[in-house]
Amino acid sequence: MNRKVAILGATGTVGQRFIQLLQGHPWFKIEVLAASQKSAGKKYEDACAWTMESDLPRGIAKMDVLSTDLESVESAGNVDLVFSSLPGDIAGPIEAEFATKYPVFSKASAHRQDEDVPLLIPEVNPEHVALITIQKKTRGWKGFITTDPNCCTIQLAITLKPLMNFGLQQVIISTMQALSGAGYPGVPSLDIIDNVVPFIPKEEEKMQSESLKILGVFDGTRVRNANFLLSASCNRVNVKDGHLESVFAKLEKDPKLEEVEAAFERFEGEPQRLRLPSAPERPIVVRKEPNRPQPRYDRCEGKGMSVVVGRIRKDPIMSVKYLCLGHNTIRGGAGAGILSAEFMVTKGLA
Ligand code: NAP
Numbered sequence: 094m095n096r097k098v099a100i101l102g103a104t105g106t107v108g109q110r111f112i113q114l115l116q117g118h119p120w121f122k123i124e125v126l127a128a129s130q131k132s133a134g135k136k137y138e139d140a141c142a143w144t145m146e147s148d149l150p151r152g153i154a155k156m157d158v159l160s161t162d163l164e165s166v167e168s169a170g171n172v173d174l175v176f177s178s179l180p181g182d183i184a185g186p187i188e189a190e191f192a193t194k195y196p197v198f199s200k201a202s203a204h205r206q207d208e209d210v211p212l213l214i215p216e217v218n219p220e221h222v223a224l225i226t227i228q229k230k231t232r233g234w235k236g237f238i239t240t241d242p243n244c245c246t247i248q249l250a251i252t253l254k255p256l257m258n259f260g261l262q263q264v265i266i267s268t269m270q271a272l273s274g275a276g277y278p279g280v281p282s283l284d285i286i287d288n289v290v291p292f293i294p295k296e297e298e299k300m301q302s303e304s305l306k307i308l309g310v311f312d313g314t315r316v317r318n319a320n321f322l323l324s325a326s327c328n329r330v331n332v333k334d335g336h337l338e339s340v341f342a343k344l345e346k347d348p349k350l351e352e353v354e355a356a357f358e359r360f361e362g363e364p365q366r367l368r369l370p371s372a373p374e375r376p377i378v379v380r381k382e383p384n385r386p387q388p389r390y391d392r393c394e395g396k397g398m399s400v401v402v403g404r405i406r407k408d409p410i411m412s413v414k415y416l417c418l419g420h421n422t423i424r425g426g427a428g429a430g431i432l433s434a435e436f437m438v439t440k441g442l443a
Pocket residue numbers: 101102103104105106107108127128129130131132133140161178179180181183200201202243244273274275276277278421422425426
């Protein structure tokens with residue numbers, strides 16, 4: 094199970110979270126750190142403004158940061174797999190180059206909608222990994238690319254999956270998204286103090302298109318999008334970590350609230366059955382208090398890998414409404430990438 098890993102975008106918000114979460118990981122050891130030309134050639138501690146809650150690990154601080162190209166990474170050490178937390182607008186060709194040789198686990202949006210690339214949440218659509226075999230064959234790659242959804246979409250899709258048993262027809266979401274979702278240094282402080290910014294570029298489009306692919310059906314050759322309507326409205330709020338979403342769902346059936354609550358609480362997937370190192374015991378935790386979930390109190394549930402649901406109510410226009418909260422740089426970020434990699438390793442794919 095032991096794998097040496099490279100992190101591309103290692104100095105950024107998600108890259109730092111990868112480093113933090115991989116400390117002491119039973120299977121994965123960090124071998125290479127890479128970032129932009131601005132950082133390449135520096136020691137990690139000089140290249141990075143460390144913003145995690147725990148101290149920068151000493152061994153990592155003294156590592157050299159490499160430039161993000163295949164040649165530099167290969168010459169630095171034997172790598173088995175690659176985590177990419179590069180910006181979406183530059184990730185495409187770089188990830189494709191690495192995938193000619195290595196499994197690439199991408200946090201970026203560049204390849205999420207490629208027909209032969211999984212948009213994976215191991216609890217929700219594990220069968221979509223079958224796309225990897227098709228991808229390797231058609232592209233002639235030794236490695237592959239698999240992607241995780243956008244941070245808001247991951248937590249939403251985890252809560253929509255159990256609702257599909259009630260016949261999901263329409264979903265409306267309004268988000269309250271944390272500042273770390275915009276990376277570092279992210280949103281200027283004078284734009285967000287005493288304020289809410291009701292626009293996050295491309296976020297609503299991503300939530301709408303990604304949810305349908307994730308919850309779609311793999312038909313043996315490709316994923317057919319799920320057949321429900323989804324509308325998102327995204328807002329940036331003055332919270333460090335943890336995206337809160339207000340969700341309204343219209344269902345074909347008319348379940349009692351207790352049945353909806355039980356469906357959330359009972360939900361689990363292959364990562365739980367396989368006991369993967371990063372799998373939370375419960376992917377969804379339901380809070381019963383009328384004023385939960387809240388980012389400050391609930392974002393670290395299940396070491397940041399559980400989605401917290403609360404305020405499950407009947408809705409007079411749709412069927413049910415609830416709030417869900419997820420840690421955007423753990424379940425929505427590096428934690429999801431690591432869980433995907435653990436899942437692929439157990440499947441013999443990485
Ligand atoms: P970030 O804090 O801005 O970090 C970006 C990283 O990419 C840094 O390491 C940066 O290196 C590197 N980079 C920038 N330009 C580069 C270039 N031209 N060549 C090579 N490396 C370059 O962003 P982030 O929030 O970590 O997000 C990274 C990716 O994850 C994005 O695609 C984002 O959409 C996605 N994502 C973010 C979150 C979240 O909550 N933040 C959650 C899920 C997915 P330097 O330090 O050297 O500039």
